[in-house]
Amino acid sequence: MIKKLLIANRGEIAVRIIRACRELGIATVAVYSRADRDALHVRLADEAVCIGEAPARESYLKMERILCATVASGSDAVHPGFGFLSENSKFANLCQRCNITFVGPGGDIIDRMGDKSAARNTMMAAGVPVVPGTTEPVFDAEFGKQLADSFGYPVIIKASAGGGGKGMRIVREPGEFIRMFETASQEARNAFGDDSMYIEKYIEHARHIEFQILADNYGNVVHLGERDCSVQRRHQKMIEESPSAAMDEKLRREMGKVAVRAAKAADYHNAGTIEFILDRDKNYYFIEMNTRIQVEHGVTELVTGLDLIKEQLRLAAGEKLGIRQEDILLRGHALECRINAECPERGFLPSPGKIGTLHLPGGNGVRIDTALYAGYTMPAMYDSLAAKVMTLGRDRGEAIAKMKGVLAELEISGIETNREFQRRLLSEPEFAAGTVDTGFVEEVLAREA
Numbered sequence: 001m002i003k004k005l006l007i008a009n010r011g012e013i014a015v016r017i018i019r020a021c022r023e024l025g026i027a028t029v030a031v032y033s034r035a036d037r038d039a040l041h042v043r044l045a046d047e048a049v050c051i052g053e054a055p056a057r058e059s060y061l062k063m064e065r066i067l068c069a070t071v072a073s074g075s076d077a078v079h080p081g082f083g084f085l086s087e088n089s090k091f092a093n094l095c096q097r098c099n100i101t102f103v104g105p106g107g108d109i110i111d112r113m114g115d116k117s118a119a120r121n122t123m124m125a126a127g128v129p130v131v132p133g134t135t136e137p138v139f140d141a142e143f144g145k146q147l148a149d150s151f152g153y154p155v156i157i158k159a160s161a162g163g164g165g166k167g168m169r170i171v172r173e174p175g176e177f178i179r180m181f182e183t184a185s186q187e188a189r190n191a192f193g194d195d196s197m198y199i200e201k202y203i204e205h206a207r208h209i210e211f212q213i214l215a216d217n218y219g220n221v222v223h224l225g226e227r228d229c230s231v232q233r234r235h236q237k238m239i240e241e242s243p244s245a246a247m248d249e250k251l252r253r254e255m256g257k258v259a260v261r262a263a264k265a266a267d268y269h270n271a272g273t274i275e276f277i278l279d280r281d282k283n284y285y286f287i288e289m290n291t292r293i294q295v296e297h298g299v300t301e302l303v304t305g306l307d308l309i310k311e312q313l314r315l316a317a318g319e320k321l322g323i324r325q326e327d328i329l330l331r332g333h334a335l336e337c338r339i340n341a342e343c344p345e346r347g348f349l350p351s352p353g354k355i356g357t358l359h360l361p362g363g364n365g366v367r368i369d370t371a372l373y374a375g376y377t378m379p380a381m382y383d384s385l386a387a388k389v390m391t392l393g394r395d396r397g398e399a400i401a402k403m404k405g406v407l408a409e410l411e412i413s414g415i416e417t418n419r420e421f422q423r424r425l426l427s428e429p430e431f432a433a434g435t436v437d438t439g440f441v442e443e444v445l446a447r448e449a
C-alpha cells in the first residue's frame with residue numbers, strides 16, 4: 001500500500017483526499033502556492049511544501065516542483081485531484097519515470113481519452129453509440145460547414161482538447177456556422193493551445209447522464225450507477241444527483257454494461273467517468289470520458305456506501321477490485337448543489353473574499369465538503385467552488401426537501417454565493433417533477449429577464 005501521499009491540488013478536494021488517507025493510515029503532504037498559506041488543506045496535512053507563486057502556472061501546474069516536493073518529502077505517490085494536472089499525460093508519465101505512483105490511469109490512457117475526437121473513434125470501434133458527427137479533427141471553417149450542412153442543424157462545435165465547456169458553440173442556423181467556428185477555435189487555442197475541433201449533431205432536450213466506473217490493473221471493471229448532471233449553466237454542472245429520475249433499472253443495466261465496455265475499450269484503470277447524452281426517446285450517446293475523480297463523486301458515494309478516494313488509492317497501489325458488480329446496490333437518492341462564490345445578479349461574476357460567519361448545517365443524511373472556515377480569505381485566482389452541499393434521502397422527494405432545509409440554514413457571510421439561485425432552481429416545478437434537461441437553467445434565467 002501507499003505509505004505517504006502528496007496531494008497535487010488545493011481546496012475541498014485536497015481536504016477530501018487527506019481525510020481518506022487518515023482513515024487508511026497514509027501520511028499526507030500538501031503543496032501550496034503563496035496565496036494558499038492559510039488554506040485548510042495546508043493545515044490538515046501532516047506536512048506542507050510551498051511550490052511557488054499564486055498563479056496556478058507558477059505553482060499547481062509546475063510539474064518539476066511538484067515532483068521535487070514528492071521526492072524530497074519521501075512520498076511514494078501523488079493524487080492529482082481534479083483540474084490542474086489531473087488529466088495531464090506528461091505529468092502521469094513523469095511520475096511513472098520517477099517511480100512515483102500516480103493515482104489515476106497511465107499517461108497513454110489519458111492521451112487516448114483526452115483527445116475527445118479520437119476518443120469518439122475508440123468508442124465507435126467498440127460498438128459504443130456516439131453522437132453522429134465528424135471522425136477526423138477539423139481546422140477549416142468552410143470544410144466544417146460542409147460537414148455540418150450534411151448532418152443537419154443544430155450542431156455543436158467542440159474542441160478536441162476541450163474541458164469545462166470551453167471552445168464549445170451550438171449552431172442553429174447555417175449562416176452562423178463560420179463565425180461560431182472561428183470564435184470556438186480561437187477560444188480553444190487560447191485555453192488549450194490546440195484548435196483541432198470536431199462537430200456533433202446537437203441533441204435537443206438532452207440529459208447529461210454519466211456512469212462512474214472503477215477498474216483495476218487486471219481487467220476487472222465495475223460501474224457504480226449513474227449521475228444525472230443535467231442542471232448546468234454554460235455547460236458547467238450546478239446540481240448533480242444519483243440515481244437519475246430519467247432512468248429505470250433496465251436502462252441502467254444496459255447503459256452500465258456499455259460504460260463498462262467503453263472502459264475496457266480504453267484499457268482503463270482506476271476511477272473514471274463515462275459521460276453520455278440521453279435524448280427524450282431514451283437513446284444514449286457517448287460524449288466523453290473523464291480520466292480522474294469528478295467534483296460530483298460524492299453523490300455516488302452516498303448511494304453506494306463506497307469511498308471512491310479510498311478505492312482510487314487501493315487500485316493505484318495495485319490491489320484487485322474488492323467488489324463485484326452484483327455487490328453494488330444503490331440505496332436512496334442523493335443530491336449535490338454546488339455553492340460557488342459568485343453573484344447571479346451580476347452575471348454570475350466570481351466574488352471571492354473573506355469569510356465572516358460560517359454555519360454549515362448537519363443532520364441526518366447531510367454532507368458538506370468544503371475547505372472554508374470562518375476568517376478564511378478565498379483567493380481570487382482559483383475556481384469559485386466554495387462548498388459542495390449533499391443530501392441523502394430515502395427517495396428523490398426526501399433528498400430535495402432535505403436540501404431545501406440545508407440551503408435555507410446555510411450561512412456563509414462575507415462573500416456572495418449562488419445559494420439563493422440554487423434554492424430557486426430546487427423550487428421550480430420541473431425540477432420537482434424530475435423532467436429537466438440541459439436547457440433548464442437558461443430557461444429559468446430567461447424567465448427572470
Ligand code: ADP
Pocket residue numbers: 131156158162163164165166168200201202203204206208232235275277287288438
Ligand atoms: P466539457 O468537457 O467541456 O465539459 P462535454 O463534451 O462534456 O464538454 O459537454 C458538456 C455539456 O455540453 C454536456 O453535459 C451537455 O450538456 C452539452 N453537450 C455536449 N455535447 C452535446 C450534444 N452533442 N448534444 C447536446 N448537448 C451536448
